[in-house]
Amino acid sequence: FVLPHTRGSSHGQTRIIRKAYEQDFYTQMMDECYKLWSQLEREAGVTLYRQTGLLVMGPEHSDSYLLYKNTMERNNVPMVILTPENFSQHIPNVILAEGDGALVDINAGVLYADRALKTVQGQFQKLGGVIRDKEKVTDITPGPVVTVSTSAGIYRAKSLVITAGPWANKLLAHIGLQLPLKVEKMNVCYWKEKVPGTYDVKKRFPCFLLTEGEESDRHIYGLPSNEYPGLVKICFHIGAETDPDHRDKQTDRSDIGILQHFVARCFPGLIPEPAVVESCMYTLTPDSHFVLDCHPAYSNIVFGAGFSGHGFKFGPIIGKLLCELSLGEVPSYDLSPFRIRRFQGNTKSAL
Ligand SMILES: Cc1cc2nc3c(=O)[nH]c(=O)nc-3n(C[C@H](O)[C@H](O)[C@H](O)COP(=O)(O)OP(=O)(O)OC[C@H]3O[C@@H](n4cnc5c(N)ncnc54)[C@H](O)[C@@H]3O)c2cc1C
Numbered sequence: 416f417v418l419p420h421t422r423g424s425s426h427g428q429t430r431i432i433r434k435a436y437e438q439d440f441y442t443q444m445m446d447e448c449y450k451l452w453s454q455l456e457r458e459a460g461v462t463l464y465r466q467t468g469l470l471v472m473g474p475e476h477s478d479s480y481l482l483y484k485n486t487m488e489r490n491n492v493p494m495v496i497l498t499p500e501n502f503s504q505h506i507p508n509v510i511l512a513e514g515d516g517a518l519v520d521i522n523a524g525v526l527y528a529d530r531a532l533k534t535v536q537g538q539f540q541k542l543g544g545v546i547r548d549k550e551k552v553t554d555i556t557p558g559p560v561v562t563v564s565t566s567a568g569i570y571r572a573k574s575l576v577i578t579a580g581p582w583a584n585k586l587l588a589h590i591g592l593q594l595p596l597k598v599e600k601m602n603v604c605y606w607k608e609k610v611p612g613t614y615d616v617k618k619r620f621p622c623f624l625l626t627e628g629e630e631s632d633r634h635i636y637g638l639p640s641n642e643y644p645g646l647v648k649i650c651f652h653i654g655a656e657t658d659p660d661h662r663d664k665q666t667d668r669s670d671i672g673i674l675q676h677f678v679a680r681c682f683p684g685l686i687p688e689p690a691v692v693e694s695c696m697y698t699l700t701p702d703s704h705f706v707l708d709c710h711p712a713y714s715n716i717v718f719g720a721g722f723s724g725h726g727f728k729f730g731p732i733i734g735k736l737l738c739e740l741s742l743g744e745v746p747s748y749d750l751s752p753f754r755i756r757r758f759q760g761n762t763k764s765a766l
Pocket residue numbers: 416422423424425426429430431432550551552553578579580581582586601603650695696697719720721722723724725726727728729
């Protein structure tokens with residue numbers, strides 16, 4: 416597709432950036448990630464991050480909530496723990512369910528996603544990189560020199576990095592590899608404020624994440640109104656399976672019912688009917704951890720895939736790690752959670 420496009424996973428104006436995670440390794444990688452985003456902002460002279468904080472809510476004694484809280488405590492992530500007594504003073508116009516705990520990851524915020532992509536592409540070109548969009552990769556032939564055929568030509572390189580998002584398995588098929596990836600279409604819902612500005616980013620309303628609730632044991636998350644004035648983005652972390660080449664054939668809206676119930680219960684300042692619904696895709700691995708690895712037979716072919724709906728904030732580190740792998744360097748982080756050998760039996764290799 417011609418860049419920018421809305422057919423994959425990275426479009427839209429905003430993504431959440433946070434250190435609040437269930438696993439130490441993500442929280443620890445975010446340290447450097449914040450620094451790299453800020454370096455990019457300085458080098459390009461643009462603003463890509465806005466601090467809003469991230470409110471994490473969930474049943475106080477549940478594993479799902481405690482995993483976040485404990486990881487943050489262990490890693491000294493700056494946070495504020497709210498109580499049922501002081502909650503509404505800090506977070507007005509949100510109902511905290513009885514028995515729910517609440518904390519705020521103070522340095523979390525919003526990344527301006529489409530601006531970030533444009534900036535990265537611009538910096539890449541400034542450094543001599545060439546972007547060839549509107550050019551479909553149709554074949555890959557491995558070897559000491561990799562050959563990539565596209566709709567417009569043939570390229571040869573000593574090493575190749577593949578990051579095809581929801582199309583990862585379609586591309587990996589050319590090199591005899593299939594990963595256990597599931598592509599889901601996500602309904603990206605925007606909810607109208609009854610009084611404009613109630614949940615606005617300018618009023619310092621935070622991003623939020625509900626670990627589990629009355630409606631579901633899966634995450635519901637949201638961002639303050641920002642890109643569309645008067646509209647708050649609130650989404651369910653589960654979608655319905657689709658084929659990326661036929662995304663919109665999937666018309667399931669069962670998540671919207673779950674969200675309507677949640678909005679009516681917890682956000683009294685929103686109309687519990689989505690005003691805008693857009694589409695995006697997740698590419699999920701069975702454990703929701705990324706895939707960052709080399710091809711088992713051709714170490715000069717490296718791939719990043721399966722970002723499972725939480726990869727954007729890690730963009731700079733993912734780029735750094737894929738670069739290290741392609742240069743044969745020792746990766747800066749332990750990649751064992753991201754290697755394909757964890758899928759033993761699930762990875763089909765035709766080689
Ligand atoms: C609704 C939604 C909300 C999200 N919220 C967050 C969040 O708050 N925080 C966060 O960190 N992450 C979030 N994510 C996840 C994050 O956006 C994704 O993990 C990330 O954008 C994935 O990027 P990607 O490069 O893997 O895929 P993509 O952006 O889809 O890029 C893949 C590219 O490969 C190209 N391509 C594929 N096949 C070929 C081919 N044969 N030839 C040429 N080009 C090809 C595609 O055209 C596309 O441009 C969210 C995702 C969604 C959908």
